[in-house]
Structure formats: C-alpha cells, structure tokens
Amino acid sequence: MSRHDHQSLPPELWLTIIRWATYAPLGLDLPNFEPFYGSSDHDSQGEADAKAVKCAVVQVCKLWRDLALGILYEDVKVGRGVQSLVEVLGKTYNDEPLGRCVRRLELPYHHTATITNTSSDLALQILQQCPELETLVRPFMQGSPDTVRYEFPIRSHSFLNLKRLEWWHYNDATRSGGINSLLDVLRHSPNLQYLVLGGEMRTYTQTGNALELPALKTLRLRRMNPLFVRQICQWRLPSLVHVVVDFPLEHNTLDTIWQVFGARLCTVEFARHVGFLLSDQITRFLHGCPQVKAFNYFLNFTSSPPIFEQPCALECISLHAFPCGMITDMITEAQERLTLHLAFLSRSSFPALRRIILYGDWEELLRDPRFVQFRQTMISRGCSIERATGDMHSCDQTLSV
Template sequence: MALPPELLLQIFRWATWPPPAVKFIAEYTPFAECNTTIPRDDPSTDLNLKYNLVLLSRQCRSLATEFLYEHIVFTRPREDAFDIVPSAAWLVSTGYGRYASSVHICSYQAPIYSYYDWAPILCACPNIKLAMRPSFGSPRTFRNATPSPNPIPDPTSITRLEWEYSANFNVPLFRTLAARLPHLHWLSLTSLGTGAHALHPTSGVLRLPRLRTLCLRLENAAMYRELARWDLPALTHLIIEEQDVYVGGVHERGVHHLFEKLGRTLETLELGRGKEKHFRQSDVVSLAVTLCPHLRQLSYYPRYAVIPSVARSAIVATGLREVCLHIGSLEELDLELFRMHMLRLIEWLRRLEELDDLALYGDWSTVLEDSELRKALDASSWKIYYRDDTV
C-alpha cells in the first residue's frame, strides 16, 4: 500500500532531523541545552542515514532532498564514508546550497594547504544561520598557511557561530570570518590546552557590534586576556561553561579583567556548564556582583561554587532581580552538607536588596524535604519558581 506524500514527508522530517549539535537558537534561556558548545563527534552516521533515505525512490528524493542538505557537513571524506557534499562548486551547480541553514566544518582526513580552502562553501550557502568549526588536524600543518587569493565572502545571514579557538590556524581564520558577520548575535568559543603562543599575533582589537551572547569554554588563561581586547558594545549575556581546575587562581584574575572590560553592559551571567566543579576554586559570583552594575539575572550551580564572600556595601549590581540555581546531578550528593551550604547561600542572597525571583532548576524534591531549608525559603520575600523539567 502506497503511503500518502504527507505521511512520507513527516517520516523523512523525523528521520532527517538535524543532529543534536545543531543549535540555531540565538536567544538565551537559563541552563538550556542549546547553550552548550558543539561536540567533536563524527557526523558520518547521521549523514549516511539521510543519504540512504533519499535513495529509496524518486519520490523519496523529491520529498527529502531539502532536509538532506539543510545541515551541510564539509570535510574530506574517508574511503568508507559517503561524499554527500563533494565541493562548494557542486552545491552551486545543483542549487542545493540554498537549502542549507547551517554548515559544519569538521575534521579533514587528508591534509589541505590552506585553512581557507573551505571558504567558498559560504558563497554556495547564502541562507545559513549557524556556522560550526571544531578543532582538527595539527597546528604545525597550518602554521605557515597563507590566505587563499579568493577572500571569504560576506555571509550576512549568519547569526550564531561556534568556534574552536585552540590552534594557531583557527585564530586568524576566526578573525577573518567574524569581521564579515554584521548580524552575529551568538558566539561560542572553545579554547582547550593551548599556550599563549597561539594568541600572540592577535593583538588587534576585534569589534563585534551586534553580539549579544558570548559562551566560553576555556582552559587557557591567555584567552581571557585576548577577550579583554575585544570590543563588544551590545553584549548582554555571558555564559562561562568551565575553567581549568589546575589554574583556577589564574582564571580568577582573568575573569576579573574580563568583567572589568565587559561587565558594564552585562545583564545576564551563567556559570558552570561543563566541568561545574571547577568553580569551587574561585569566587566568580562575588566578582560578578561587584563589577557588573547592570546585572539582572544570575544563573549557576550552587553545589559547585563557593559561598560568595562580598559584603552588602560592595555590591554594585543593585538591579539583580533573578537568581537561577541548578542542582545538577543527584549522584554522590551529600544531603547534609548541601543543606548547610544552601542555608548559608540563602543568608547571603538576602544581601541582594532588589532580588525578586528565585528559580530552582532540576530535581530539588529530596533536598527540600528538609524542614529548616523550607523554613528559610518560606521566610524570604522572593517568588520561588520550580523548573524541574530542565536538565
């Protein structure tokens, strides 16, 4: 029995849904999954599934082609992988580039001679909103690479960019691309395990006039100094996913300088995605409320952060109206220690004179069985919201 085209279309929409790493959203929500940076996984399995579906019949191909090419993965394929997008020129000749909403520049399996080799794909995909660039290869391979004679075009539709900043060849490439993104609203930067030598050539000021949200996953203290040289006049949301457990003190100084530079416009700060426990090493919350005068929303994991030490008189974030607390994983949770920790935190939160809302994310049911903790919350004047549907 032949299935109606409408049902087939729904089946293919389900089967060809973009992989989980693809996040088009450029608006911030506390602790949302779309806040996290891209993984370094191999997308070939998802691509092979899509490719096989459209080969079932001519009708299947006509129904699913648009879905197949909405997320472009550009790479030099392995011998056992399907070459769904062989080149940017092929996208232009077929017209499939118009379907693309995102492009993922992933690992090359064969060496390339310039880190600009993939740039023409941006011309072939005029409607992309998201560009992702994870780490790949060896920095030595591209240390002497020179720009292509064909410059990167102006992909004006891109609003979200996710970038691995940990290698020499990705640094100048990022600056070349970012300067051509006038509508960039969301930027996720990852910098893991790279020394300061990779950042030396980037002393110039980078201006991103419309960037609203900056998400950082950094294990490189030099990266904080690099960010302090950027000009982000519209930045209102900052997400710091993690910091290196081995250089926590260095990062506290780096965050201090970062807040001094960017804190004047910040309205929202989220801490602790990724390796949440690393925030136990430094009092980032105190830095935020003393250096970010316009902060209105603060979100973090109280289990993995120290109790703020700043006195009421030193708090400049007098407009802080909402604090969002995520309990995180319940594994290995010492209820008694956490209860005492929360009682001390509630006492400190009373120093925030304009605080109106306290939002609790995750499963707090076990913790809130404690009568003393419930009494402390009930005695406050805050509106308390429970958001247990957020992971």
C-alpha cells in the first residue's frame, strides 16, 4: 500500500479493519442474549494472538495508535503487574484517561484478598479508573481457594454502567463484603442486563427488602447448589425473559427456577454439557414454563424426551449439531437418539411452533432419510426449517445431493 493510500483512507475504515484484525472470539461479552453464545470452548490462544496484534498495531503510526489504543485497553485481565496497571490506566492520551477505554475487566479474587486493611486498595483503584466498565468477571479460582485470605472488610464500589456480571461465588470472600460480595455488587449495579452465576453457597442471606434487578433480562446458571438457587429465587427480576442452564443442577433444583420464574420466560437454553444426557430435563422445563416461546439445545448433548402431549406456547426451537465425543463410537445409540429427538419434535403438542433453526454442521444429518421425512412433515404443518444463516437455499442444495 502506498503512502498516499494510507493517508486517503478515512479513519472509520481503518478502525473497521483494525477491529476485524484484532477480534478474539468471546473476547468482549455483550449484554444481549444470543443463542448458543458462550457455549464454545474458551480460545485462550485466540485471545493471546489478538492481544499481540493489538500491541503491534498501536506501534505502526500515530493514526493507528490514535484509533487502536482504546481497543488495546477495552478488555483487561488483572494479572501480576497490578501496580503498573494502575499507573497505565491513570495516564492520559489525547486528553482522555486510558481507564475510560476499559469495557471489560476480569478481576481474580486473589487481587481482592484482605490480608491487611489496605491490601485490596490497588484493585479498588483500578475499578475507580474504569468508569465506563460494562462487563465485570470474577472468575473461578485456579488452585486451592483456601490459600487466599479475607481477614478485613473491603469497600463497595458503584457500577452505574455495568451491563454484564460473571460471578463465581466463594463463601470466604463474601465475608469481607464490598466488591467481594455478590449481593453488594448487585445492589450497586442498577443497569445490569446479563448475570452469570456459579459456585457453592453455604450460608443463606436474608436480604430484608428483596433485592431487585430491574433491568436484568438474562440469567445464566452454572454449577451451583440448592441453597444458591434458593437465594436467587428470593430476588425480584421483573424484566427476566431468558434463562441459560450450563449444567443440570442436582436434586431437580431447576424445578424451583421454573416454578418461580417460568411463567414469564420467553427463552430457555440448555448449554453443551454431557450432564443433560443423564436425565430428561426437557419435559420438566416444559411443564414449568408453559408460556416459553423459544427453546435452544444441543441435539447430541441432551437426553431425548418422550412425546410431550401438554399444549405449550413454543414458537421456535433452535438445535445445535455440535458432536459429542463421548458417544462418537456408539453409532447405534446416536442414531436411535436422532430418531427419538425427531419424533419428539414432530409428534409433541406444539401448536404454535413455526420455526426450527439449525446451528452448527448439519451437512451429514440433512442427507439422512429420517431428517428428509421429518422436514417434509414439519413444512406441511407450517413450520419452516432454516439454517442459522437464514439461507434455506444451502439446505435445499444439500438435500438434493
């Protein structure tokens, strides 16, 4: 590219190119619900490559530095150099503090340990320097959580712009309150839209006035114990419409979620976990959520339910064809599972069902005579079968091979 071309391209186009070149899958998590988003394997190498490209881009020229410096600092994981990070985020570039660029922050618990009454000050300084923060992640601790000590209380922080919170609960950390306490953080996050929760809660907290999250639309449940679910069911969630379940909870604990929130839900999604193969979770959820409009699940990771004969309001079912390595060698069982799933979808009482959307690689399944017959049956009932791209031509071409 000539020097003239470099100067003639508008900054908006350069920004689009830089954004495309430095995007890592799942790097920045959005507050909006999208089917099967976040169910893929974590791409650590992709994130590392994207960060390396960002670092290289800001050193090319002043124009690229001006455009990409905000991208470089929009996604920050607090690591070993905490003091250096505090200093960098406090610096200004083009009269703007770099901390204002941060949109997503991953804050491990060992940075908010309270061994002394000032040991967590650096973490609080980082939060104070990120007023535009939209996503906060308190991740699962690698190694033994017992090695991190919480002996003093920690201050609270206001998260006025926070839209997404991913929280792994630790009882010892919660005792120190403030930014280590889920309830405290939720009370200071009035605009939260997407909440991801996991962990084992040992002590039920009576909140007095019920905790209310007025803007929360999506709740994602990871592995958690019944006491944690009981706590969640005490909250007021007037805007909740989407529930994603990463793991079938023990002792049919999910039934409590369906009983409390099921009547208002529009979407339920089962994530990619082999635990859903061990028991029929679909029938229980359909009984508890009669008004749900959309249901998403992984065909090869979900136990095939019996025919559902109670009418419900389902309008759209999304199926993901991601292969399950545990059943790859059990061809007969896999084929039987496909037959049972197709029977469930075609013979159950879903009078409002109008769309079935296919995600993932369906090339082989689309050629299967059972699926061809299933497709014809559903179309005759006014239910379309679409690829996730929305291009039915690719589906028709595959079927005609």
